[in-house]
Amino acid sequence: MGTTLRGTVQSGRREAAGFLALPWVADQLRGKAGLVPYPGTLNVRLTDSAALDAWRELRGAERGLRLASPNPAFCDASCFPAVVNGRVRGLAVVPCVPGYPPDVVEVVAAEGLRECLGLADGDEVTLTLTDASSEDPDAERFSCVLFDFEGTLVDFQWRLADAEAELRGELAKLGFDLEPFARDNYAVLRTRALELAPSDEVRELVDQRFGPIYDRYDADALSRWSLIAGARELLGALRASGRRLALVTNIGRRAIERALPAFGLDRAFDAVVTRNDAARAKPSGDGLLRALGQVGQSPRNTLMVGDSLSDLLAARDAGVFVAIVRGGESPAADVQRHGPDFLLASLDEVAHLLRSEQP
Ligand SMILES: [Mg+2]
Known part of the structure; x- marks a missing residue:
């Protein structure tokens, strides 16, 4: 059972992207809610009094998922699982600061909600919210x-050994020390190269060189898959x-x-x-x-x-x-x-x- 709120889309203060990029916020959203957030929130202004009352009650119960700030310079935030327009799963995030506007709900999701739902300022949206503690872990097992x-x-x-040898060859040409890559498979080679690359330029080169190699081995495997x-x-x-x-x-x-x-x-x-x-x-x-x-x-x-x-x-x-x-x-x-x-x-x-x- 969820609480359905209706409101309209409005432009936010564009501070959300910075907040969502903070390492402790990103880690906790991922660990506690299974969400890798798109860097921006959808701001919804609640317009009718029923929605305002329902939102106040949900927030007041303090049963949202807590994002706990390790740094006193930042506030905690409280999150409620939310489904936007019956289609996209996200989280309504409320910064725990006095004076935060009671009629604004900021929703974060894995996708940009404006693009994915075709929303513009002034459009009506529905948010179906649940308090995090009422989710029954076994209710929809393997839905x-x-x-x-x-x-x-x-x-x-896939010809793994050939592909990995070729990818290592590219890493050597780009000047990487191959020692840290010794146990990596074709996929981890790229992830680690992006982590260890000394500059954005080299990161770009890794993708430019690796992309066509991956595509070629995919095409080769495609010719034989059954x-x-x-x-x-x-x-x-x-x-x-x-x-x-x-x-x-x-x-x-x-x-x-x-x-x-x-x-x-x-x-x-x-x-x-x-x-x-x-x-x-x-x-x-x-x-x-x-x-x-x-x-x-x-x-x-x-x-x-x-x-x-x-x-x-x-x-x-x-x-x-x-x-x-x-x-x-x-x-x-x-x-x-x-x-x-x-x-x-x-x-x-x-x-x-x-x-x-x-x-
Ligand atoms: Mg497989």
Whole structure:
């Protein structure tokens, strides 16, 4: 049960982006609410007295999620899970300062809400708010399922060793010491190079050099991929059960846009997040959280289905449950050491698992 507030969009003071970029704010939004925020908030002015009363009551109960400032120069903030116009999940954030306007609600989400909902100043919006403590963790178990692509829905064909050797070669040419990269896979090589790059110029060069290499190995794998038996039927059945489905893959957009129609999967997902859509590829949880923002679901109700250690670590990073299917990229023993929530013999078992975990 939520509290529905109606109001109108107004321009804010544009201070929100700076606040959301503070490391402690970003860390706590991610850790406590599973949200990687878009750098800006949607400001909503409540216009009718019923909305003002309901908002005052919700705030007064002090049951929002608390963002606690480690620095006395900044105030704490209180957050309430919010769904905007029935479509996009976000958080209503209230700075805990005396004199904060009682008729203003600032909403943060994974996406820019103005762009994603086509909103302009003066437009009416509805916010459905819940107090964080009333969310039942088991109410909608696995109402959302995230799927990895290669090794999970299609067989694994990427030529890992060749690609990684080529990527290391580029790092050497760019002047990186290769020692810190010794244990990194193709995805972590880029993430770490961006972290260690001495300047924005070098960061840009990393992406300029890596992008075409990734795309070439994707295209090579695309020429050999075949769909895992039962994958299309599984996705269709999960969709028909009312669950939200998203694809979160380290494959690039170019190959995925060709692969999905080729396998009859172009309408299988509510959201598709490729390597090109997330700041950091898996094993970071960035792409998973991005997908959850797009489908309006919370990590605690979500299952990630993948075939690799990267999927497992990404799921942990994003705070979602994880099922690993044997026989893909990572040997079962490697995965087992990290204790997945479920280790499945085949993709078919996802249906059995979810049947016993009805949403
Ligand atoms: Mg995979």
